[in-house]
Amino acid sequence: MRVTIFGASGLLGHALKREWSGDEVVGLGVEDGDICNPAKVQEIIRRTRPDWIVLAAAYTDVDGCESNRELAFAVNRDGAANVAEAAREAGAKLLFLSSDYVFDGTKTSPYETADARNPQSVYGESKAQAEVQLLEILPECCILRTAWLFGMGGKCFPDTILKLASSRPALDVVSDQRGCPTYNVDLARAIIQLCRKGASGIVHVTNAGHCSWFEFAREIVKAGGMATEVRPVSTQQMARPAPRPAYSVLSPASRLRYWVEMPPWQDALRRYILERRT
Numbered sequence: 001m002r003v004t005i006f007g008a009s010g011l012l013g014h015a016l017k018r019e020w021s022g023d024e025v026v027g028l029g030v031e032d033g034d035i036c037n038p039a040k041v042q043e044i045i046r047r048t049r050p051d052w053i054v055l056a057a058a059y060t061d062v063d064g065c066e067s068n069r070e071l072a073f074a075v076n077r078d079g080a081a082n083v084a085e086a087a088r089e090a091g092a093k094l095l096f097l098s099s100d101y102v103f104d105g106t107k108t109s110p111y112e113t114a115d116a117r118n119p120q121s122v123y124g125e126s127k128a129q130a131e132v133q134l135l136e137i138l139p140e141c142c143i144l145r146t147a148w149l150f151g152m153g154g155k156c157f158p159d160t161i162l163k164l165a166s167s168r169p170a171l172d173v174v175s176d177q178r179g180c181p182t183y184n185v186d187l188a189r190a191i192i193q194l195c196r197k198g199a200s201g202i203v204h205v206t207n208a209g210h211c212s213w214f215e216f217a218r219e220i221v222k223a224g225g226m227a228t229e230v231r232p233v234s235t236q237q238m239a240r241p242a243p244r245p246a247y248s249v250l251s252p253a254s255r256l257r258y259w260v261e262m263p264p265w266q267d268a269l270r271r272y273i274l275e276r277r278t
């Protein structure tokens with residue numbers, strides 16, 4: 001199988017390049033594979049002749065998207081559409097990375113793939129509009145929604161908490177947002193399986209289980225062998241530019257239809273802490 005990855009220099013791309021073996025994989029960063037340049041995207045697809053394209057490239061700064069709306073839509077929606085057009089032209093399959101932030105967070109039970117999109121942030125809106133466009137351009141594409149990504153190869157929440165915990169006696173962390181932490185290594189392995197199984201449609205993939213950011217931080221401090229106190233605070237107390245869903249737990253039902261297993265997030269976190277130390 002030939003695979004072309006856009007966004008290969010990011011957090012997920014890092015793990016995809018490392019985990020993917022046995023296939024012919026080309027990974028592109030923004031400098032050699034800018035998805036906002038349709039001619040360049042077409043040229044890359046013609047040259048690499050992929051069976052699968054994994055589209056992990058995105059403008060992922062959720063707060064930055066609020067003040068850079070045009071850039072958010074140019075990359076996350078229009079850039080994604082450029083890749084989908086090129087995939088259609090070349091007869092390649094496409095797996096697009098989307099987000100739990102396409103939901104409004106008002107549910108109290110896990111989001112299923114058929115639940116209505118109702119994004120609250122510019123980032124979420126750009127991803128939601130990309131999903132709709134991609135399904136029009138390439139109805140058989142695979143839209144993989146994930147959440148709360150962490151791992152080696154980029155900035156992530158556990159790194160921030162471990163850094164702060166080493167210099168402060170106590171940390172205040174939001175306790176009224178619930179989601180599913182996801183280790184980039186486990187997500188990369190799931191993506192490889194889904195491509196090999198010819199997945200299509202919307203699939204939710206996160207590590208198993210869910211927690212609040214506060215519970216996640218408490219587990220990070222514990223796994224890091226630290227004694228720093230972690231205190232729960234409300235979203236209101238920690239104002240950020242972009243609104244976040246209060247509840248964005250993604251149901252595993254769609255990935256289980258492809259027999260894709262994901263370890264619990266606590267297990268994934270421990271493996272990540274070990275990986276950081278080596």
Ligand SMILES: NC(=O)c1ccc[n+]([C@@H]2O[C@H](COP(=O)([O-])OP(=O)(O)OC[C@H]3O[C@@H](n4cnc5c(N)ncnc54)[C@H](OP(=O)(O)O)[C@@H]3O)[C@@H](O)[C@H]2O)c1
Pocket residue numbers: 006007008009010011012013029030031033034035036055056057058059060075079097098099100145146147148149150154
């Ligand atoms: N991180 C999360 O918690 C999370 C949650 C849900 C969904 N997702 C989605 O999962 C995917 C991977 O996320 P990630 O955390 O790996 O993101 P990331 O670390 O920010 O990586 C994104 C990659 O896209 C590249 N990029 C940005 N603009 C581009 C452009 N115009 N053309 C080509 N490449 C471009 C970036 O390059 P530079 O670094 O050089 O700018 C970077 O390599 C994204 O689609 C994201 O929306 C992430």
